[in-house]
Amino acid sequence: MEFGIFSNGFRPHTTAAESYQQDLAEIVLADQLGFRDAYISEHHGEPIYLGKVDTLPIPELLMCKAAALTKRIRMGAAVKLIHLTHPVDTAMQAAVADHVIGGGRYIFGFGSGFPNPFFADERGLTFTDRHERLRESLDFILKCWTATEPFDWEGKHWRGKGVVAMPQPLVAPHMPMATATDTPAMIELAGARGYTLLSAQLEPAASLRKKADIYLRAANAAGRATPLQNITAARYVYLADSRREAMDDLRDDINYELGFQMKRGLIRIVTSSFGLKLKGDTVTFDEMAETGLYCLGDPDTVAKQLRQFYEDAGGFGTLLIVAGKKWSTPEKVARSMRLFMEQVAPKLRDLVPVRDPGSVAA
Secondary structure (H helix, E strand, O other), rough: OOOEEEEEEEEEEOOOHHHHHHHHHHHHHHHHOOEHHHHHHHHHHHHHHHHOOOOOHHHHHHHHHHHHHHHOOOEEEOOOOOOOOOOHHHHHHHHHHHHHHHHOOEEEEEEEEOOOOOOOOHHHOOOOOOOHHHHHHHHHHHHHHHHOHHHHHHHOOEEEEEEEEOOOOOOOOOOOOOEEOHHHHHHHHHHOOOOEEEEEEOOOOOHHHEEEEEEEEHHHHOOOEEEEEEEEEEEEEEEEEEEEEHHHHHHHHHHHHHHHHHHOOOOHHHHHHHOOEEEEEEEHHHHHOOOOOOOOOOOOHHHHHHHHHHHOOEEEEEEEEEEOOOOOOOHHHHHHHHHHHHHHHHHHHHOOOOOOOOOOOO
């Protein structure tokens, strides 16, 4: 198994600059500790965030700076909302990031993102056909990366005439690709093409296993070897000397974030997935922790939790631990990351996911 961080940014508003510096510090530390990957959320502004939460709508800019401060860690968006931006601009931005970051360290992560019509509405786009528009965007982007002469595009959602998208990716035909999706058709496409399938920290093991089955069947049909290695799962992980200490460290900060996620509707999706019945209109960190959503405590306890999740999910190739949060203090977050790589990762690294779709064990 490989390891990475999911910089799923949520930091109370100071300035965006300060939030970005904290994100960068965690990515630099992850590189020093030997994490292979850093996936960074593309978070756009929402009315409830105004003056209260900092967001990062263009993660590639952060990646380019991080590349100059790190040596090995690979970086990608989780995910770039390619149905919101003209494909020519998306293709060029990604190709520039590929060249600037260099060394095969840039991953093009894409998806439709959180299902909120606000993001489409503010751009004058439709929300209901976002998945269809995303698929056309992907085809248009791939054409930009591989065309050897100017071309026209007359699609249902996008138009282009005499398109010359420069530069093209560093290595033909394109950089590594990754997607986060709930649609079976896109999961099948990812499996057939060998794109990494990203799973968020909010996803139950049973849900991830169902997606992996779809992915596996498509990958096997395409003749791809060891496709489960391309499944990437994220979990909330925080290490301390005990579960009680970990919960005490995180309680205030996570409860603050939950207040926003309730208003956005995200927590209702999560509580439904984990069978948690809300008492009124709020949910607390302690209630969420009872579902097993958070892997907290000493290294042995956390390692056992993660190994159980791996088995229940049917296996995967990369585990991301959530970062990018205002959790406790930077010093305690750094200690948690160090404990993970020094005392938890060695207990998981031997896991190699091999199974047939629908089988019981990984």
